[in-house]
Structures are given as C-alpha cells and as structure tokens.
Amino acid sequence: MSPAGFFEADGRRLSRGGIVLLMAPFFGLILFAFFYPLLSLISISVLEPQPTVENYQRVFDNPVYARVLFRTLRIAVLVSLLSLALSFPLALVMANSRGPKAIFLAACVLLPFWSSVLVRTAAWAVLLQRNGLINQGLQAIGLTTEPLTLLYTQGAVVVAMTHVLMPFMVLPIYGALRNIPTDYSRAAAICGAGPLRTFREVTLPLAMPGVIGGFILVFLTALGFFITPALLGSPQEMMIATLISQQMRELLDWPFAAALVGVLTLFVTAMTLAFSRVFRFDRMMGGRA
Amino acid sequence: MNPRSLLLNAYVYAVLAFILVPILIILPMAFSETAYLTFPPQGFTLRWFGEFFASSRWMDAMWFSLRIALFTAITTAVVGTMATYALVRGAGRLGTLFQALLIGPIVVPHIALAVALYLFFQQTGLSGTTIGYVFAHTIIALPFTVFTVAAALSSVDPALEDAAMSCGATRFTAFRLITLPIILPNVISGALFAFIISFDEPVVAFFLAGIRDKTLPRMMFDDIEQNLTPIIPAIAVLLTALSIAILLGAALLRRVAARNAATPEQT
Amino acid sequence: MTVATAPQARGASIQIEKLEKQFGAVRAVDNVSLTIAAGEFIALLGPSGSGKSTVLMSLAGFERPTAGRILIDGQDCTALPPYKRNIGMVFQNYTLFPHLSVVDNVAFPLKMRGIAKADRHRQAEAALEIVRLGGYGQRMPKQLSGGQQQRVALARAIVYRPHVLLMDEPLSALDKNLREEMQLEIKRLHSELGLTVVFVTHDQSEALTMADRIAILKSGKLQQVSPARELYERPSNLFAASFIGEMNMLPVEWDGKVARLLSGGAIAIEPSSVIEPVQPGKSVLAVRPERLWITGPEDAGAWPATIRDVVYAGAGTLVIAELAGGTEVRIRLPSNTISGLSAGQVVGLTCPPDAALLYRADQAA
Numbered sequence: 073m074s075p076a077g078f079f080e081a082d083g084r085r086l087s088r089g090g091i092v093l094l095m096a097p098f099f100g101l102i103l104f105a106f107f108y109p110l111l112s113l114i115s116i117s118v119l120e121p122q123p124t125v126e127n128y129q130r131v132f133d134n135p136v137y138a139r140v141l142f143r144t145l146r147i148a149v150l151v152s153l154l155s156l157a158l159s160f161p162l163a164l165v166m167a168n169s170r171g172p173k174a175i176f177l178a179a180c181v182l183l184p185f186w187s188s189v190l191v192r193t194a195a196w197a198v199l200l201q202r203n204g205l206i207n208q209g210l211q212a213i214g215l216t217t218e219p220l221t222l223l224y225t226q227g228a229v230v231v232a233m234t235h236v237l238m239p240f241m242v243l244p245i246y247g248a249l250r251n252i253p254t255d256y257s258r259a260a261a262i263c264g265a266g267p268l269r270t271f272r273e274v275t276l277p278l279a280m281p282g283v284i285g286g287f288i289l290v291f292l293t294a295l296g297f298f299i300t301p302a303l304l305g306s307p308q309e310m311m312i313a314t315l316i317s318q319q320m321r322e323l324l325d326w327p328f329a330a331a332l333v334g335v336l337t338l339f340v341t342a343m344t345l346a347f348s349r350v351f352r353f354d355r356m357m358g359g360r361a
Numbered sequence: 362m363n364p365r366s367l368l369l370n371a372y373v374y375a376v377l378a379f380i381l382v383p384i385l386i387i388l389p390m391a392f393s394e395t396a397y398l399t400f401p402p403q404g405f406t407l408r409w410f411g412e413f414f415a416s417s418r419w420m421d422a423m424w425f426s427l428r429i430a431l432f433t434a435i436t437t438a439v440v441g442t443m444a445t446y447a448l449v450r451g452a453g454r455l456g457t458l459f460q461a462l463l464i465g466p467i468v469v470p471h472i473a474l475a476v477a478l479y480l481f482f483q484q485t486g487l488s489g490t491t492i493g494y495v496f497a498h499t500i501i502a503l504p505f506t507v508f509t510v511a512a513a514l515s516s517v518d519p520a521l522e523d524a525a526m527s528c529g530a531t532r533f534t535a536f537r538l539i540t541l542p543i544i545l546p547n548v549i550s551g552a553l554f555a556f557i558i559s560f561d562e563p564v565v566a567f568f569l570a571g572i573r574d575k576t577l578p579r580m581m582f583d584d585i586e587q588n589l590t591p592i593i594p595a596i597a598v599l600l601t602a603l604s605i606a607i608l609l610g611a612a613l614l615r616r617v618a619a620r621n622a623a624t625p626e627q628t
Numbered sequence: 629m630t631v632a633t634a635p636q637a638r639g640a641s642i643q644i645e646k647l648e649k650q651f652g653a654v655r656a657v658d659n660v661s662l663t664i665a666a667g668e669f670i671a672l673l674g675p676s677g678s679g680k681s682t683v684l685m686s687l688a689g690f691e692r693p694t695a696g697r698i699l700i701d702g703q704d705c706t707a708l709p710p711y712k713r714n715i716g717m718v719f720q721n722y723t724l725f726p727h728l729s730v731v732d733n734v735a736f737p738l739k740m741r742g743i744a745k746a747d748r749h750r751q752a753e754a755a756l757e758i759v760r761l762g763g764y765g766q767r768m769p770k771q772l773s774g775g776q777q778q779r780v781a782l783a784r785a786i787v788y789r790p791h792v793l794l795m796d797e798p799l800s801a802l803d804k805n806l807r808e809e810m811q812l813e814i815k816r817l818h819s820e821l822g823l824t825v826v827f828v829t830h831d832q833s834e835a836l837t838m839a840d841r842i843a844i845l846k847s848g849k850l851q852q853v854s855p856a857r858e859l860y861e862r863p864s865n866l867f868a869a870s871f872i873g874e875m876n877m878l879p880v881e882w883d884g885k886v887a888r889l890l891s892g893g894a895i896a897i898e899p900s901s902v903i904e905p906v907q908p909g910k911s912v913l914a915v916r917p918e919r920l921w922i923t924g925p926e927d928a929g930a931w932p933a934t935i936r937d938v939v940y941a942g943a944g945t946l947v948i949a950e951l952a953g954g955t956e957v958r959i960r961l962p963s964n965t966i967s968g969l970s971a972g973q974v975v976g977l978t979c980p981p982d983a984a985l986l987y988r989a990d991q992a993a
Contacts (some may be wrong), residue, residue, distance in 0.1 A: 085452045094447035095455060097440045098503070102462050104494040110473065116480075158376045165373045180377050186604040187384055188561035191597040192577050194585045195383035198390065198398050198594075205386060210793040237385060258690055263784065264740035266558035267365075270711075273736075277727045288378050296470025298564050303585055313472045317568075320476055329476060337473045344468045353616070357816040 111339070117330035127331035137315070141335075144311045147230055147301075148294035152241075154234045159241035166242070167249035181242050189236055193300050196232040197223065200304070212219070224306040232300045236294055248282025248296035249275070257264050288347045292340050313338055388601065391594035398591060409595035419580065419592075427578040428491055430559040433498040437555035440499065441506040442548055446536070449514045463507060466500050474500070475568035482569065489574040497569065498559035505558065506551035513618060514540075520604035545617035550611040557607045563601065636859070639667035639824035640701040640791035642687070647680050647696035649848075656682045657693070658848035666701075666791075669818050669825045671839035673832060673871075679848035683758045684794055684828045689713050700792060711740070715792040716785030716823075720800060722777040724769040724784075731765030734784045741776060741788065756780070758817070775806045781814070787918070794816075795827045799834065811838055814940040832872050836860065844868050864903050866987045869914050876957050879989070882911040887986060889913070891952035893931030893977075895984050902986045912987045917960040919983035922947065922969070930976025933957060938969050949977065 086094075117127045131137050166177045185193060199205050200222040207219040222228055252275060260270040298313035305314060312332060319329040385485055386400055394404030413419050448456040466474070478497050479488075489495035517540055525535035539546075563578040570579045577596070642664040649657040657679045664670050664812060672680040685691040687698060689710035698706045705713055724733050731752045738748035746914055750767075756762050759779040768779055778798060795814070799807045820826050829835050835842045836856045844851040844867070852864040863869035870877070880887040888894045895913070925932045930966070933949040936956075945966060947959040957977060969975075 073362065087449065091447045091450075091452050091455060091530075095459060098444035099462070100461065101440060101499060102465065102503075105478070105481075106465055106474065106500050107462075109477035110469065113473075113477040125610055144833060158379065161369055162373050162376050165370060177377070180380055183384065184380060186608055187597065187601045188563070188578065188604070190561070190563050190581050190585070191387070191600055192383065194581070194589075194593055194597060195387040197589065198387055198400075199383055200422070201398070201594055204398075235379065238380065253721070253723070255719050255721060255723040256725065258688075258710070258718060259717070259725070260736070261690075262688060262713075262717040263737035264711050264714070264716065264788075265736075266709075266711050273739075275726055292468075293470075295404040296472055297474075298472045299582070302567075303582070313470070316472060316476060320479070320568075326480070333473045333476050338471055340470055341468055344385065344464075 079089065088246055094288065094320065108335050113330045114334045114337070116327050117334045120183055120327040120330075127327045128335070130328060131331050131335055137332075140310050140312055140315050143226075143309060144153050144295060144313075147226065147233070147311060149293050150230050151233045151237060151294045152287050152291040155238050155241040156287060158234070160245055162336065163242050163245035163249055168245050181239055184236070189299050192234055192236050196300075197303060200228050223304060228304040229301050229311070232304050233297060234295055236300060237290045240289050240293065240315065244282040244286035244289065246282075247281060248279040248285075253280045255284070284347070288343065292343060295340060296336055362539035384601075387594050388592075388598050390591055391598045396590060397426045398589060398594070409591045410599070412591055413595055413599075419577075419596075422575050422580040423575045425491070426560055427573065429494045429498060429576065432491065432495045433502060433559035433568055434552040434556040436495060436499045437506045438467075438503045438548055438552040441503055442510050442544075442549060444509045445507050445514055446540075449511065450519065463504050467504050471501065471564040472568075475565040478565065480569045488569070489571045494559075494566070494569065494576070497565045498562055499555070501562065501565070502555035502558040505554050509547050509554065510544065513544040517543050544618070546614035550614040552617075553607045553611040553614075557604055561604070631901055638642060638791060639823050641663075642792065642824060642826070643697075643699040643702075644683070644687075645697040645699070647683065647686060647698065648694050649679075649686060649691055650694045650932055651776055657686070659849045660696075660848070662843060662850065662853060663886040664824060664826065667822050667824055669815075669827065669838065669840045669969050671834040671835035671842045672826065672828045672845060673830070673842050674845035675830060675871075677847070678846070680828045680830075680845045681796060682848075684826060687792075687826060688715065688717055688794055691936060714788070714790055715794060716788075716790040717794040718778070718781050718785050718796065718798045720797045722769075722774070722781045722801075724777055724780055728769075729765065730761070730767050730769065730772070730780050733769065733780060734765075736784065737788045747966070751787055752783070752981060755783040756821075756876055758786070759783045759813070764803045770843055774802055775810060775988045777895050778802065778917070782814070782817065785832045786817070786823070789821075791823055793823050793825045795825065796827055797830065800829075800831070807834075814838065821875075822941060835874070842869060846871075859893050862903055863914075864910060864987070866914070869985070869987065874917050874958060874960075876917060878913040878915070878955055878957070879915045880911055882986060887911065887913050887984070889931055889951065891931070891933075891955065893929070895929070895931075895979070896981065897984060897986050898981055901982060904988065906986050906988050910988050912988045914985045914987055915979050915983055917946070917958040920957070920959040920977050920979045921960060922961065922966065925974045925976040927978070931979050933975055933977050935971055935973045937971060949975065 118125065120127075131141070139348060162177070162181070166174065166181070169177060201207070202219040202221070202223075204222075207216075210216045210220070211218075256274050256278070257270050260274045265273060296313055297311070298317065301311040301314050303316065305311065307314075307318075310318065312335075316329050316332045316336075318330065319325045363555050389402050390398050390400060391402075392407070393399060393402030394408075444459060448459055452459065455505045476499065481486045482490075487496075487548075514521045518612055521539050521543075522532065522535040525539045526532060529628070530538070561578060562576075563582060566576040566579040567582060570576070575583075581593065581596060584590070642662075644660060644662040644664075647657050647660045648655065660679070660683060662670075674680045675983060682691055686693050689705070689708060689712075693706060696706070697704055700713070700715070724730075725736065728736065731749055734755050735748040735752035738751055743751070752764065756765060759782050761776060761779050761783065763866060764772070764776070764780075769780070770778065778801075781798070798814075799810050802810060804853055811834065814825075814827075827835075827838060836859075839856060841853055841855050842859050843853045846867050852868045854862075854864075859868065860872055863872060864876075866877070869875045879890055881890065882888075882897070886894050886896050892919055897913075923930050931951065933951050935947060935949050937946075937948040939946040939948070940963060943963060944960050944965045947961065947966075949957045949959065951957060959977065
C-alpha cells in the first residue's frame with residue numbers, strides 16, 4: 073500500500089492506520105527500551121529467588137540501608153533549601169532587570185547548562201583538593217593553618233549538587249515572576265503597600281507555583297543523583313544511587329539492587345504525580361516555544 | 362539605590378560568583394604546563410590537548426561517543442517528529458497515552474534506567490553495542506526533542522497541508538514540501554539537543570560500560586576518580602566549546618524558525 | 629477619621645505646575661500646567677503618545693517628573709512615593725489580585741492602613757454595595773465578567789475615601805454597551821462621592837459625555853483645556869478642531885475681514901471666530917458638518933458645490949459634496965429636511981456666521 077492511500081482516510085484527517093504507523097516507532101521504543109526493562113528489573117526485586125518481599129524489608133529494616141535512605145533525603149532537602157536560598161534572589165533580580173544586565177544574568181545562569189555534569193563535578197573535585205584553591209584561599213587569609221579535608225565529604229556533595237542543580241530552580245522562579253504583570257505591583261502601591269509589603273502580599277503569592285515547582289524538581293533530581301555523590305562522596309556515607317551501584321556492580325546482589333531501584337523510582341514517581349499540577353507538562357506540549 | 366536593593370544586588374553577585382568560579386577556574390587549567398592541577402595555571406601549553414588527540418584510548422572513546430550521539434540525534438529526530446506529527450494531527454486517545462508515556466524518561470531517575478538497561482542488554486545480547494547506547498540515549502533525549510518539535514508543529518496552520526492536498530499532493534508530499542521546511546529549524550534544533558544530551562550523558566554510560574566500550578564521559582569519570590591530570594580540564598574545554606556551539610546553533614535555528622513563521626502576518 | 633456608611637468624601641484640588649518628563653531624547657510631557665478644582669471631573673484626552681498617560685502616572689507617583697511640581701490640596705507631592713499619596717486609581721486591565729477574593733481585593737488598601745479584619749471587611753462590603761456588587765465578596769476575580777471586575781476595581785479605589793481618583797483608560801477593554809453603562813456608573817459615583825476625578829482616554833466622545841472639562845494633549849503639550857461644549861464649538865487650534873468630532877477644513881484666502889474660498893464664494897468672518905491670531909493670506913476655514921445648509925447654487929452668499937454622494941443613515945443623512953477645485957465637504961442634515969438630492973447635482977452651501985472658524989494654515993493637524 074502506497075503511503076499516499078494509507079495516510080488519507082476521508083481525505084482530510086490523518087487515517088487511524090496512519091496515526092498508528094507514525095507513533096509505532098515511539099511506542100515500540102519506549103515500551104521495549106524503557107518500560108519493559110524497568111518493570112523487569114523491579115519484578116526481580118519481588119520474584120528472586122522466589123516471590124518475596126524480603127528484599128524490600130532489607131532496605132528498611134537493616135539500619136545501614138535505612139541510614140542511606142535518610143541520608144539521601146537529608147542531602148536532597150539540604151540541596152533544595154540551599155538552591156532556593158541562592159536562586160530566589162537571583163531570579164528576583166533577573167526578573168526586574170532589562171537590557172544588557174538581563175542578558176548578562178541569563179547567560180551566567182545558563183552557562184552551567186553549557187557544561188556537562190562531569191565537567192562541573194570535576195571542577196569541584198579540583199577546587200576541593202587538599203592543595204586546591206579553596207584550601208589555599210583559607211590558609212592565605214589565615215582561617216586555617218592546615219589543609220582541610222573537603223573532598224569525599226557530605227559537605228562536598230551538598231555544595232557541588234547545589235551548584236549543578238541551581239539552574240533548575242532559577243528558571244521556574246524567574247518564569248513565574250516574569251508572568252506577573254507590572255500593573256499588579258502598581259495597584260498594590262496605590263493601595264498603600266510599600267515595596268516590602270507589595271512583595272509579601274502580591275509578588276510572592278503569585279510566584280509561589282514557580283517556587284514550589286522548582287523546589288520539587290531539584291529535590292526529586294537530587295534524590296536519584298549519581299555522578300556527584302560517586303565522585304565527591306565517601307563510601308562510608310553513600311546516597312541511594314551510589315548504594316545501588318555498589319550492590320549491583322561490586323556485590324552482584326541483583327534482587328537487592330532492584331529493590332533499591334524500586335523504592336527510589338516509586339517514591340519519585342509518586343511525588344511527581346502528586347505535584348503534577350505544578351509541573352503542567354501538558355502546557356509544554358503545544359504552543360510553548 | 363536604597364540600602365535594601367544594594368544588599369540584594371551584592372548577594373546576587375555573590376551567587377553569580379558561586380556559579381561561575383568553578384567553571385572559570387577549571388578551564389584555564391587545561392593550558393597549564395605543570396602535570397598537576399594548579400591555579401593560576403603556570404605557563405601556557407597545548408600539550409594536554411595534543412595528548413588527548415594522540416591517545417588511542419581517548420580517541421576510541423571520543424569516536425564511540427560521537428557515533429552514538431549522531432545516531433541518537435537522527436533516531437530521536439525521526440521518531441520524535443513522526444510521533445509528534447501524529448499527535449498534533451489528531452491522535453485522540455493514543456495521543457494522550459503518548460504524552461503520558463513521554464513523561465516517563467523525565468520522571469524516572471537515570472540511574473533506574475541505567476541499571477534496568479544493563480540487565481536487559483545482558484539478557485538480549487545488546488551489551489557493549491552502539492545500538493544499545495543509542496536506544497538508551499534516544500529514550501532520555503526524546504522528551505526534549507518532542508517539546509521542541511511540538512511547539513513548532515502546533516504553530517503551523519493545518520490548513521496549509523489541506524491547501525496542498527487540494528492542489529493534488531498526497532499528504533506525505535504535502536508534509537515533505539510544505540510542513541517539513543517550516544518546522545525544519547526546530548527539528549534540527551531538537552536533533553542538536555539530542556546530540557549534546559547523548560554526547561555528555563554520564564549515568565547510563567557508567568552502568569552500561571564494559572572493558573572496551575567506554576564512552577567519553579565514562580572514561581572521564583574513571584580519570585576524575587583515579588587519575589586527575591590536566592587532560593581532564595582540556596577535555597572540559599573541548600566539551601564546553603562543543604556544548605556552547607551546539608546550543609547557540611540550536612538557538613539560532615529557533616530564531617530563524619520564528620522569523621519564518623512571522624512573515625505571513627506581515628504581508 | 630471615622631468613615632460613615634453614607635459616603636461623604638470630598639475632592640482635593642490638584643495643581644500641576646510646568647510638568648516635564650523626558651525619556652532619553654523624547655519629551656513625553658512638555659511644560660504642562662493645569663489647575664484642577666476640588667470635586668472636578670476632568671478628562672485627559674489625546675492620541676497615543678500624547679503624554680496623557682505619563683501625566684496621570686506622574687500624578688500617581690509612578691513616574692518621577694524631570695521638572696515641574698505636583699500639588700495636591702496645596703501640598704507638594706512631586707517626590708512622594710505612590711503608596712503614601714492616599715489617592716485611588718483604576719487601571720486599564722482592572723488589575724485585581726487574582727489570588728485574593730473580591731472582598732479581600734477591596735479590603736486590601738484598608739489592610740495596608742492597619743485596619744482590623746472585621747472592620748475592613750465591613751467597609752469593603754459597603755464599597756461593593758456602592759458599586760452595586762453587594763454579595764459578590766466571596767467570589768474570585770476570574771469568576772467575574774469584565775464589567776464586574778472593573779466595578780470591583782472601582783470599589784477598591786474608593787474604599788478608603790480618597791480625595792482624588794485617577795482612571796487610566798478604564799473602559800477601553802469593555803465592549804460598547806458595557807462601556808456606556810460603566811460611564812454612567814462612574815458619573816454617578818462622582819456626584820455621590822464628590823471626589824476629584826482625572827480620567828485618561830483616547831475616545832473623544834467618552835470625554836465629551838463624562839467630563840466637566842477636557843484637557844487635550846498632543847506630543848506632550850497641552851492644546852486646550854475647556855468645558856466640553858466650548859471645546860466642541862470653539863476649539864482653540866486646528867488639532868483640537870479635528871480631534872473632537874468631525875470638521876470640514878476648507879482652504880481660503882483671508883484679508884482680515886472676509887474669507888474667500890479658492891473655489892468661489894466667500895464668507896465674512898466675525899472677529900470672535902478667529903480664536904488664534906491669523907495673518908492675512910492663506911488660511912483654513914473650519915465648519916462642522918451639521919452647521920452647513922444646502923440651498924440653490926445661485927443663492928446669495930452660497931458656495932457652489934457638486935454632490936458626490938448621499939448616504940442615508942436613518943435619522944440623519946450625510947451628504948458628501950465637492951467644491952470646484954476638488955475639496956471635499958461633508959454635510960450632515962436631519963433626513964426629514966431634505967429630499968430629492970442626488971449625486972451630480974449642483975447646489976449651494978451656506979452656514980451661519982458664528983459656525984465658520986478661521987485657523988492658521990501652517991499647522992500640521
């Protein structure tokens with residue numbers, strides 16, 4: 073059947089067969105290379121060596137692994153809060169600036185996007201070395217007399233992850249702030265609200281969806297983050313991603329690794345669905361350039 | 362300027378320093394003559410770049426990554442455009458399913474996908490193959506490419522294709538000669554995104570790698586962990602330059618597309 | 629000051645002295661001086677770019693003038709920030725806070741003034757009653773129509789009994805019927821509350837119907853400030869003449885007493901019809917279409933003209949005629965006073981002496 077006849081049904085709308093044919097490669101790919109492998113992996117966690125929940129029990133009951141979960145949550149929350157503290161003022165100034173200043177700020181925020189996670193993590197590895205720049209600086213201004221061990225600590229992981237994930241917080245907040253028409257702050261002012269009150273009563277509430285969206289985005293990404301904890305963290309203080317790696321590649325404990333993956337994936341997916349209104353993926357699909 | 366906004370601006374510039382300093386520090390280190398990493402860099406040399414291009418293991422990794430990225434870009438562009446076209450031209454419930462499934466690779470952490478694919482590829486014999494990586498990277502890049510193409514497609518008036526068909530063209534010809542040229546900048550832009558996502562992708566590459574089939578990011582990871590020499594900053598310089606070039610190109614293409622879309626209104 | 633439920637606001641006088649606002653090389657407001665009496669309803673009228681909005685924004689405090697002063701009730705407010713001026717303002721796009729209910733929107737200014745919740749809700753509800761939206765307090769702005777939103781904006785602007793109300797083209801986003809209804813509503817509020825209203829608009833018929841006085845601006849300069857009737861019947865220059873209503877502009881030769889049409893025919897101009905000084909020579913004769921009469925072409929003093937088009941429009945008829953030489957003249961007459969007119973007919977045009985106004989020819993209108 074020639075493509076011509078296949079794609080026209082009633083001459084105007086794309087035929088059912090045409091639609092199926094066009095979407096088939098996508099569905100094939102996503103089912104074959106995404107959903108099936110994932111479900112297959114998670115099924116291992118409940119089916120090996122026989123149908124059981126003991127892999128999941130191990131995750132939560134064993135204090136070592138429970139600590140990993142808590143540590144991951146704690147680090148993700150810290151990274152999110154730190155990102156918020158850094159990103160909100162930046163987004164605020166960006167939203168209020170025009171012309172060259174606005175372009176400069178945008179370029180600075182987007183610059184990290186132009187270098188991969190590895191490059192940025194490597195930069196922190198270099199900065200935090202014993203004879204790295206930060207230690208040199210601290211000793212130069214006299215705060216310390218010996219080099220501190222900054223690398224392979226939770227602090228290093230938190231700082232580097234904040235650095236990597238910050239743009240994901242800045243952009244949604246900036247977007248939300250820009251969407252507030254200037255007349256609102258004028259209306260508030262003429263009603264008697266000074267700049268601080270206008271910010272608290274009008275600007276902040278209207279920007280809240282962007283703030284929450286950014287926060288959730290950074291939080292969820294930080295939970296499953298691998299590269300930075302793997303390179304900058306210590307093996308004694310693992311996050312869930314590095315634990316998964318260890319279980320899978322070094323200890324070859326597949327069912328347990330699968331259980332860990334299951335816990336992470338289910339938690340992240342559940343939270344995303346709960347906050348799906350804030351993300352508004354549907355709006356990204358059509359019409360937004 | 363009142364003291365409050367002075368404080369705010371000072372704080373923001375401190376934040377900017379936090380963002381920029383690590384990247385600005387590591388890039389000049391690529392030119393240092395010393396074999397250890399130091400700042401400020403001493404001397405000026407391009408020998409690390411030379412070592413990179415002369416090393417067979419680095420070159421193998423680079424070509425491997427380039428091959429994968431190229432195929433990923435093409436596959437993502439083709440699969441993504443086909444599916445998006447069907448979506449925008451009235452896919453109904455299948456379209457809703459499409460949108461729901463597309464969210465998957467964004468929501469699910471890359472490590473979950475990496476581990477799942479590692480196992481899956483072992484079972485299906487795709488371990489270490491280029492096509493295995495291409496599948497994985499296409500999945501990861503698809504949502505971004507689809508967003509770019511969907512934005513363009515939904516701003517193209519479907520009546521244009523109808524007009525072409527009333528002139529005697531088949532739908533496929535109408536798409537090829539009318540719609541595709543209009544959305545081409547966005548399709549290429551989406552392909553470029555897919556390229557750079559694939560080329561820089563570190564997590565899946567980490568888990569899928571065997572002894573010989575390492576991508577460039579995977580090899581970088583090893584060296585950062587065990588053997589941090591100025592070659593790493595040199596590669597960082599190259600990668601950053603590539604990213605900037607590609608993202609600027611994509612942005613330029615989108616600008617071209619916007620201008621093309623605007624002209625009909627101006628007549 | 630306690631606020632009674634029966635509104636007893638009074639207006640404040642406004643003095644604008646030599647106001648100037650420069651944006652780079654552009655002078656948006658050029659030496660504008662205006663005295664507005666307490667309780668007056670004045671319209672700032674002009675095309676876009678005339679500076680009317682900039683003047684209003686300066687009154688509100690959102691623009692800092694580059695020169696000049698603004699006094700409200702005798703106090704110099706030029707440097708006062710907007711949130712300290714205690715004036716009300718209604719914006720073009722209603723600008724209701726979308727995250728607050730209607731009553732919270734209206735009560736917002738009272739919250740800024742530290743009034744307790746129960747009190748301010750009570751006053752807000754009273755304000756909503758005044759704009760006839762009582763009972764709508766619990767709704768959210770997006771549930772209201774455009775006209776209702778504008779009325780809530782009005783309620784918010786008057787709830788704290790300001791002495792001055794600024795309105796920035798508040799009705800241009802509404803459709804025609806709603807606009808007329810709101811015009812009456814605003815006039816009613818004005819007479820009930822007695823506040824001073826400064827109303828910016830580009831719609832000259834809106835200005836004519838609503839305002840006590842109209843200030844016409846063009847390119848940042850004040851052209852004329854007069855009550856509506858005077859503005860319409862005796863515009864002070866060609867721009868004002870052409871901006872308000874329809875006006876026929878006929879080229880004439882002026883010798884100080886008589887204006888001669890280049891196409892033949894003449895008319896003696898009374899001294900009072902020469903509003904701005906006009907030197908003898910080429911000038912412009914301005915006549916409103918509804919002041920012209922059609923008679924026979926041979927009648928004494930009539931200007932000969934050929935009818936090009938007769939457009940019947942119900943109560944009135946528009947006759948488009950052409951003087952010899954090509955100048956188009958528009959005549960509006962009640963339909964029942966004319967009959968038998970058709971294109972191609974040669975007629976004579978006359979007008980009463982006080983309807984013919986003379987202006988300089990060198991202005992770009």
